[in-house]
Amino acid sequence: MTNLFHDSADMQLIPTLAQTKRQIERYxxxxxxxxVLVAARLMTAGAKLGNAADIHFARFGLSTGRYRLLADLEDNEGEELPSQLAENLGVTRATVTGLIDILERDGLVSRRSSSIDGRQKSVLLTELGAKKLRDMASEHFARxxxxxxxxxxxxxxxxxxxxxxxTRGISALTDE
Amino acid sequence: MTNLFHDSADMQLIPTLAQTKRQIERYxxxxxxxxVLVAARLMTAGAKLGNAADIHFARFGLSTGRYRLLADLEDNEGEELPSQLAENLGVTRATVTGLIDILERDGLVSRRSSSIDGRQKSVLLTELGAKKLRDMASEHFARxxxxxxxxxxxxxxxxxxxxxxxTRGISALTDE
DNA sequence: ACTATATAGTTAGGTACCATACTATATCTA
DNA sequence: TAGATATAGTATGGTACCTAACTATATAGT
Structure with missing residues (x-):
């Protein structure tokens, strides 16, 4: 079953103002x-957008994370270290490893060990990966x-x- | 390792305006x-907020989804059908089943078969569940x-x- | 009434991301 | 130069949510 509700115009109404007011007054x-609505609806919107983005990127055989990694690679002359990618994307190195695994399997990036530092393995955008970005650019940005x-x-x-x-206030949720 | 970057004030800068401009000009x-920035940063912000919310709710032994389910139940006299919950929360029935499984295991809700329609099993907020909401309300809303x-x-x-x-425009990503 | 269809909830399997912990290599300190 | 510490990347295991398929029950068409 597909959750068509996500695509409806009423999505923004979760939660409603009335609901939120009742909740606050109850206590x-x-x-x-x-x-409270700003916080709650931003959360809902972000989740739904993340979801829709994954459907969007799936058309091109990518996920949101894998697309962002390719784009960042393209923006850095086609070569970066996994740790740089993690910082640029705002995800953990572990997540980057997983993203690279799939991108490498699909031939869109490749790994190369560094001769300078034996711990490093830089990631390279392949010609196929660059082509993927070129091919999807027009539709992607138009949408x-x-x-x-x-x-x-x-x-x-x-x-x-x-x-x-x-966004800067988000730390209020995790502080202390 | 904890991804401290998420908590930094620079979180909003992913991606940067310069980066986005380069990408558009390249093609x-x-x-x-x-x-494009609005779309990209909303996605980033939503993901990070979702993450922070889970850390926040974990203090109370809940996840974002389980809290929202409890709150919706409270807003509906403490009893609802899983399908209603799914619609109210904007998630699939399958997801609701999973949320209820854990909430029931923790004693915060209970299931009751309907005598009218044999397919239905309504979900009830237990006293423990109501207490959980009462106890966390003050800190939750303050944050x-x-x-x-x-x-x-x-x-x-x-x-x-x-x-x-x-939010209403999100369907542009999934249309067609 | 009997078959076909629709609906409620669940199960099974998949994706994405995370935190933690591990291995290998590099660097600092003494 | 030996040992402690830091860093790079990876493996492991967990959460949340999804889609699709399944079971059981209800309803509609003839």
Missing amino acids: GLDVDAQA LETMVGSLTIEERTLFLDLLGRV | GLDVDAQA LETMVGSLTIEERTLFLDLLGRV
């Missing part, structure tokens, strides 16, 4: 319901632009500012 | 780099509010509007 807390199409140029800048500030 | 595409604290009241409303519009 008599002094909290701004809009603030992203369509997705954000309902925002004006000014609203996009504004959204990035607000998103950045909320 | 000579006519796309707004800000639009959420702190997270969004850098946005003014007006900005929160604005952000929700913009986020909602981008």
